[in-house]
Amino acid sequence: MIKKLKKVSIRFILLFKKVNLIWISLMVFAVLACIFSNNILSYLGDNVKSKKFKEYALEIHDYKLVMDMFDKRITYGIAILLIIILVLSVISRFIKEKKEEIHILAQTTFKESQFELNENREIIIDINLNVKSEVPNIDDLNFKEKMNALVCRQDSEVNSFKNKINNKYDYGYMGISHTPFILRFGSELGDGIKLIPLHKKRNDKFYSILNKKKEFPELKIIKKISNIDSRELIISIATTNEIKDYQLYEFDIENKNLIMFECEVLGFDVIESEIQLNNYIEIILVNIRNIIKNNNIKKTHLVISSSIAFTLALGQRLTNSYDREIIIYNYGYIPAKDNKSKDIYYPWGINLFKAGIDCVIKKT
Structure with missing residues (x-):
């Protein structure tokens, strides 16, 4: 029973291997920015020199605008869900899939x-x-x-x-x-x-x-x-x-x-x-x-x-x-x-x- 449960769990986690880590990370940062700070994105956009980083900051800002439309309780729920997805996506990269x-x-x-x-x-x-x-x-x-x-x-x-x-x-x-x-x-x-x-x-x-x-x-x-x-x-x-x-x-x-x-x-x-x-x-x-x-x-x-x-x-x-x-x-x-x-x-x-x-x- 334990062996079967372990096998099912591994298969479930491996499903998250297809998740785009960059996309889910940006979503997590956007939600966290909504919860903890409204100024951090503006600060990063004004002070960092990396063009690529600025592009990411703008993407996070866009996601944040969408998140601001929701009630705080819903935002917390979305944050927890996205963090779980991010964690499982990272873990899935370290699991060697057994054929x-x-x-x-x-x-x-x-x-x-x-x-x-x-x-x-x-x-x-x-x-x-x-x-x-x-x-x-x-x-x-x-x-x-x-x-x-x-x-x-x-x-x-x-x-x-x-x-x-x-x-x-x-x-x-x-x-x-x-x-x-x-x-x-x-x-x-x-x-x-x-x-x-x-x-x-x-x-x-x-x-x-x-x-x-x-x-x-x-x-x-x-x-x-x-x-x-x-x-x-x-x-x-x-x-x-x-x-x-x-x-x-x-x-x-x-x-x-x-x-x-x-x-x-x-x-x-x-x-x-x-x-x-x-x-x-x-x-x-x-x-x-x-x-x-x-x-x-x-x-x-x-x-x-x-x-x-x-x-x-x-x-x-x-x-x-x-x-x-x-x-x-x-x-x-x-x-x-x-x-x-x-x-x-x-x-x-x-x-x-x-x-x-x-x-x-x-x-x-």
């Missing part, structure tokens, strides 16, 4: 990112998993083995982090990584861990916390195919870039179950609200779980073109209890080698619920 901490899980597999936050908070990096230089090229003969090793490493870091979590701090995720790594990261964290949703706008150098706006573009189902003879489901989710039908041909969509979600407004920064993010996830989960249940789906193929905050949050909500086997794919166009082969848009992926040692799949 609230936000603990960050930083990850880089694709592109470097500056871990800066557009908030008055101190960033503490708990995990900094930068493996960008270790991600193999898709043509690497040992691609699967190397990627499996990276997934195992990520899983280990996430589990280590989970054991250190407490209720004292806020937590968030920063970084630019391949979609399968982000979704896996979220899945390993689980929905029991509340993360502050952070987003870095395309041209910004810093991250921002998603707002709470209730008005946002609608997420729609733009295509749905039901095939009761198939036990596989293809899911596409697009809020950033459009995912076209032909990009999914490699999944044999005509002979499987398919559902395509798309935001009515596409863009890198279209998801700005935490309420919006949760709304989209709820729409997606309700629809895909109905298909899984009704069509007895055993395997799901998932492609996503969306923000990191959305992908991570979706991963936290996915579970093998409801969602069965899920393979999340990474976009990377590979043209057909000859007339007999097809263009490939999603050459590799991660089996979300499979052990890290054998979770990576590769099509080429």
Whole structure:
């Protein structure tokens, strides 16, 4: 209780840091001059040589003229109030403001990112998993083995982090990584861990916390195919870039179950609200779980073109209890080698619920 009271008191005093000390000091002198002396301002104006001081004396004189209009009792009250404000303003200059901490899980597999936050908070990096230089090229003969090793490493870091979590701090995720790594990261964290949703706008150098706006573009189902003879489901989710039908041909969509979600407004920064993010996830989960249940789906193929905050949050909500086997794919166009082969848009992926040692799949 005492600790909480102290914290509130400090926050209150820090509000006075914005008060202009010169202005409040002049006001105090003006009121005191009204109470104790009517001649001191005239004396100072006539005898001091400093031009700046004379300007201040004239300002005080103007304030005094206003104060003279009030009853003495009111003047005393104003004097006490102004002195309190002056004292608190001075004290606030000596208090070192302690920023609230936000603990960050930083990850880089694709592109470097500056871990800066557009908030008055101190960033503490708990995990900094930068493996960008270790991600193999898709043509690497040992691609699967190397990627499996990276997934195992990520899983280990996430589990280590989970054991250190407490209720004292806020937590968030920063970084630019391949979609399968982000979704896996979220899945390993689980929905029991509340993360502050952070987003870095395309041209910004810093991250921002998603707002709470209730008005946002609608997420729609733009295509749905039901095939009761198939036990596989293809899911596409697009809020950033459009995912076209032909990009999914490699999944044999005509002979499987398919559902395509798309935001009515596409863009890198279209998801700005935490309420919006949760709304989209709820729409997606309700629809895909109905298909899984009704069509007895055993395997799901998932492609996503969306923000990191959305992908991570979706991963936290996915579970093998409801969602069965899920393979999340990474976009990377590979043209057909000859007339007999097809263009490939999603050459590799991660089996979300499979052990890290054998979770990576590769099509080429």
